[in-house]
Amino acid sequence: xxxxxxxxxxxxxxxxxxxxxxxxxxxxxxxxxxxxxxxxxxxxxxxxxxxxxxxxxxxxxxxxxxxxxxxxxxxxxxxxxxxxxxxxxxxxxxxxxxxxxxxxxxxxxxxxxxxxxxxxxxxxxxxxxxxxxxxxxxxxxxxxxxxxxxxxxxxxxxxxxxxxxxxxxxxxxxxxxxxxxxxxxxxxxxxxxxxxxxxxxxxxxxxxxxxxxxxxxxxxxxxxxxxxxxxxxxxxxxxxxxxxxxxxxxxxxx
Amino acid sequence: xxxxxxxxxxxxxxxxxxxxxxxxxxxxxxxxxxxxxxxxxxxxxxxxxxxxxxxxxxxxxxxxxxxxxxxxxxxxxxxxxxxxxxxxxxxxxxxxxxxxxxxxxxxxxxxxxxxxxxxxxxxxxxxxxxxxxxxxxxxxxxxxxxxxxxxxxxxxxxxxxxxxxxxxxxxxxxxxxxxxxxxxxxxxxxxxxxxxxxxxxxxxxxxxxxxxxxxxxxxxxxxxxxxxxxxxxxxxxxxxxxxxxxxxxxxxxxxxxxxxxxxxxxxxxxxxxxxxxxxxxxxxxxxxxxxxxxxxxxxxxxxxxxxxxxxxxxxxxxxxxxxxxxxxxxxxxxxxxxxxxxxxxxxxxxxxxxxxxxxxxxxxxxxxxxxxxxxxxxxxxxxxxxxxxxxxxxxxxxxxxxxxxxxxxxxxxxxxxxxxxxxxxxxxxxxxxxxxxxxxxxxxxxxxxxxxxxxxxxxxxxxx
Ligand SMILES: Cc1cc2nc3c(=O)[nH]c(=O)nc-3n(C[C@H](O)[C@H](O)[C@H](O)COP(=O)(O)OP(=O)(O)OC[C@H]3O[C@@H](n4cnc5c(N)ncnc54)[C@H](O)[C@@H]3O)c2cc1C
Numbered sequence: 124x125x126x127x128x129x130x131x132x133x134x135x136x137x138x139x140x141x142x143x144x145x146x147x148x149x150x151x152x153x154x155x156x157x158x159x160x161x162x163x164x165x166x167x168x169x170x171x172x173x174x175x176x177x178x179x180x181x182x183x184x185x186x187x188x189x190x191x192x193x194x195x196x197x198x199x200x201x202x203x204x205x206x207x208x209x210x211x212x213x214x215x216x217x218x219x220x221x222x223x224x225x226x227x228x229x230x231x232x233x234x235x236x237x238x239x240x241x242x243x244x245x246x247x248x249x250x251x252x253x254x255x256x257x258x259x260x261x262x263x264x265x266x267x268x269x270x271x272x273x274x275x276x277x278x279x280x281x282x283x284x285x286x287x288x289x290x291x292x293x294x295x296x297x298x299x300x301x302x303x304x305x306x307x308x309x310x311x312x313x314x315x316x317x318x319x320x321x322x323x324x325x326x327x328x329x330x331x332x333x334x335x336x337x338x339x340x341x342x343x344x345x346x347x348x349x350x351x352x353x354x355x356x357x358x359x360x361x362x363x364x365x366x367x368x369x370x371x372x373x374x375x376x377x
Numbered sequence: 378x379x380x381x382x383x384x385x386x387x388x389x390x391x392x393x394x395x396x397x398x399x400x401x402x403x404x405x406x407x408x409x410x411x412x413x414x415x416x417x418x419x420x421x422x423x424x425x426x427x428x429x430x431x432x433x434x435x436x437x438x439x440x441x442x443x444x445x446x447x448x449x450x451x452x453x454x455x456x457x458x459x460x461x462x463x464x465x466x467x468x469x470x471x472x473x474x475x476x477x478x479x480x481x482x483x484x485x486x487x488x489x490x491x492x493x494x495x496x497x498x499x500x501x502x503x504x505x506x507x508x509x510x511x512x513x514x515x516x517x518x519x520x521x522x523x524x525x526x527x528x529x530x531x532x533x534x535x536x537x538x539x540x541x542x543x544x545x546x547x548x549x550x551x552x553x554x555x556x557x558x559x560x561x562x563x564x565x566x567x568x569x570x571x572x573x574x575x576x577x578x579x580x581x582x583x584x585x586x587x588x589x590x591x592x593x594x595x596x597x598x599x600x601x602x603x604x605x606x607x608x609x610x611x612x613x614x615x616x617x618x619x620x621x622x623x624x625x626x627x628x629x630x631x632x633x634x635x636x637x638x639x640x641x642x643x644x645x646x647x648x649x650x651x652x653x654x655x656x657x658x659x660x661x662x663x664x665x666x667x668x669x670x671x672x673x674x675x676x677x678x679x680x681x682x683x684x685x686x687x688x689x690x691x692x693x694x695x696x697x698x699x700x701x702x703x704x705x706x707x708x709x710x711x712x713x714x715x716x717x718x719x720x721x722x723x724x725x726x727x728x729x730x731x732x733x734x735x736x737x738x739x740x741x742x743x744x745x746x747x748x749x750x751x752x753x754x755x756x757x758x759x760x761x762x763x764x765x766x767x768x769x770x771x772x773x774x775x776x777x778x779x780x781x782x783x784x785x786x787x788x789x790x791x792x793x794x795x796x797x798x799x800x801x802x803x804x805x806x807x808x809x810x811x812x813x814x815x816x817x818x819x820x821x822x823x824x825x826x827x828x829x830x831x832x833x834x835x836x837x838x839x840x841x
Contacts, residue, residue: 245835248496252779252836255632257673258497260620267498268828269787276831353714353769356692357762359599360754 211254214247223266237275244268418737418744419554425450425741428734429559429579430533430727431540432586434462434517435720436706438524439476440583440727441533447735448742451533452577453525454540454561461518462587463608463685464720465642465649467625468513468520470803472721482519484645486511487625493671494786495630495779502789503624505796510803512625514643524724538563539572540586543595551700554744557582581701581745583730585723588688590708599695601710603688604637605658606717607665608651610644613679620675621648628652629782632667636776637717639668641675647682653717655691689717703750705730713765715772721805722761729753764805780829787825793818 218228229240244266258264426449430441433455441453467487472478488511489503529535538561546555557579562572584592588603613621621643633639639652650672652664669676690710697709705711706723713722730753735741737749775785788794793814800806 241832242835245832246839248779248783248832249836249839251496252631255495255630255667255671256497258493258499258628258671259674261674263499264497267787268783268832269824271828273824276828349773353692353766356601357758357765359695360693360697361758 211256213256214250214254216243216247218243219247222262222264237271240271241275418746418749420743421741426581426734426738426743426745427452427556427579428581428583429454429557429577430583430585431559431592432584432590432706432708433458433460433525433535434521434585434587434706434723435524436708436723436727437583437585438521438528438727439724440585440705440731441528441535442524442531443728443731444583444734445528445532447731448740449735449738450741451528452579453528453533453535454538454559455525455535456537456539456564458522458525458535458537459518460521461516462521463606463687464517465608465640465651465717466515466517466520466644466720467642467718468515468720469718469805470510470513471805472724473513476524476724478513478520478523482515482523483513484516485514485623485643487514487623487643488512489624491624491626492786492789493626493628494783495632496783497671498783498786500786500790502795502798505792505799510799511623512803514625516645520720536561536563537565538575540591542591543582545595545700545702552746554580556580557701581734581750582703583727583734584702584704584708585706585727587707588690590704592702593694593704593708596696596699596702596704598697598699598704601694602655602691604653604655604691604717605661605686606651606653606689607661607686608649608684609665609669609681610647610683610685611650611676611679612647612682613676617675617678618643618646618648626672626675628668628671629776629786630667630671631779632664633671634664634668634776636772638776639664639671641668641672648676648679650676653689661686689719698747698750698754700747701745701750703730703753711761713768715768715776716802718802726753726757729757764801778833780833781826783829783832784822784825787829788818788822791818791821 218225224240224243226235226240229236229243231239428444428449429452430437430444431454433441433453437453437455441451444451466484473480473483487503488506489501490512491499492502493499525535541560541562543560544558545551546553546557559577559579559582561575561577563575564570564572582592584590584596586592590598593599621641623643625643626641628639628641634652634654636656637653640650642649642651650665650669652661652668654661654664657664689712690707691712691714693710694704694708697704703709705726707719709726711722711726712719730750733749733753733756734745737743737745737752775781789798793811
């Protein structure tokens, strides 16, 4: 990639974040572990590092001044040469080999140090959030977190709250739908028959049982609101019929 | 208490539709069909029912075909006959059969779908496909033109014109059978021509004019939220194209989209690279660059031959029907969440609406009224609401954060999941699950979520 082409492409499709990335030093990353946490990088890619959740990351970037496309804005342009980002720092760690962690290197005193592995993977994921990498076929990622035994997770008393709770918003809605379904014969569940639904149902029950911390009623109310928002959007056309066009109704009886 | 809230809103749907039943009585109507029609709607004298379809996309094309076949005097107004709608162009297998599509309009048969997580774990999700099963990739200019031509062959009159507005008959007129007057500019096909202003009188209108629908505006249908989707057509070197021969990729992650996915879809001789978002529209170009970056090695050396962007509706408009005017497809807002699929639903809704008109008018012999069109809405919601709801749930749960996405991708590695998702995508019906497998899946999903979240916690610790 010539640098000319790169800067041209940056003009075509960049936002503030990429500008900052371009400015960022291209130092090689020998020990990403230290690199991620260090001040220097925090300065460059502040937004990503300090926002813990996906949504807020981009929220902060939304005011980056790109024109927002309204629904009336369809545009066609043609003939650019395709360029991607200049080579961003890549994740490197001597224990990460050929797309997976070399488990041999996590053995301490003849025992597998799962904690250390968990930490290493967390570090890798963190790094990738800041510097997403191309997915390649030459070196696919093979590591699966499921090889870490369940007690290693439990031992560290991880309780996944926030995200499961998010999911729970939808699930609670679903679950009520399931119940209402059964009562009304609307048959949403029956029709879909459905594995996802059932999976969701289980998760709902379990998360309600397990994660009671935020389970106070008020929160639940909010969750329900969110979960049923889509339902309301769909029902609008039926409500409308009763209120907005009463004139059409009379005399139509068969 | 909280459950009663839901309860209400849910039965709300039911209530209004059962209230509807009082005057519609769809099941009974079928048996006493002729009798009730003769009571309500007048027989047309010396002519058949006239219906205009605005917009010649999949929704419009299919609506016009069904109308014309049903004996209705049909006009199809499309502003641009070689229109190339920005679209990924993926259609489910059942569409080929249900709409009798010739195989030569399918550029590619995708049999492998790769789902790639934020940490670049890639999962192949086509392994359970049977030999004859595939996802079809079409070019919209080809598909749309084909459907329009088929409508024309069946007797629809295709007009190359831009619909401007319509005069809606006054209160009593709508019920009294007064015509709708459409204003449009007709083009003669010569480039640069400004066109001729014309009007057309019809008895009913189907609005199939897409996300920026003027028909919707004309009947005060209200707005919907929309996602903006961005797509680049990239011509990549032949040796790279081999990889995408029958494979499509989906990328998930905060980098490519905070609430949707990024894709690389194979087209006839190039690939389409794109992404979409509802919540952060202003950042769409950044997400596009990120998508391109994630696919970098596979599209290296490619040339962008076209850049396109278009809104995608998130949910139906508050009003999809008014008098003898009904909306279908994107104009109504029928794109699913999670997968962003709209072609099949557009075509289906166009056909369903047309069928309601054909039936209500007894093959064009009688006037139709709002209740006839409402049959379409009712049937539509009944048939597809569960699909939409499930996909909304999936999107809420799994596209929400990187840990959830990691769990989602892990879950997709499961053969059972693949079979179920593909079955429901390809055939738009869900095979009944197997309780034991369901349970296993539930446990695994929870396991995945727990792990992904545990890692997330670790990641948070790293920064502070
Ligand atoms: C980037 C992108 C990717 C997508 N990928 C997929 C995918 O892979 N699979 C899938 O199933 N769906 C996909 N969708 C969604 C899909 O494109 C739409 O849901 C589908 O096109 C809706 O069809 P329609 O007939 O309702 O409307 P449209 O296809 O929008 O057709 C409307 C037609 O009406 C015409 N028209 C508009 N206004 C007027 C007027 N005033 N007068 C006359 N004519 C008019 C237009 O020219 C157009 O031909 C994608 C959408 C986008 C934006």
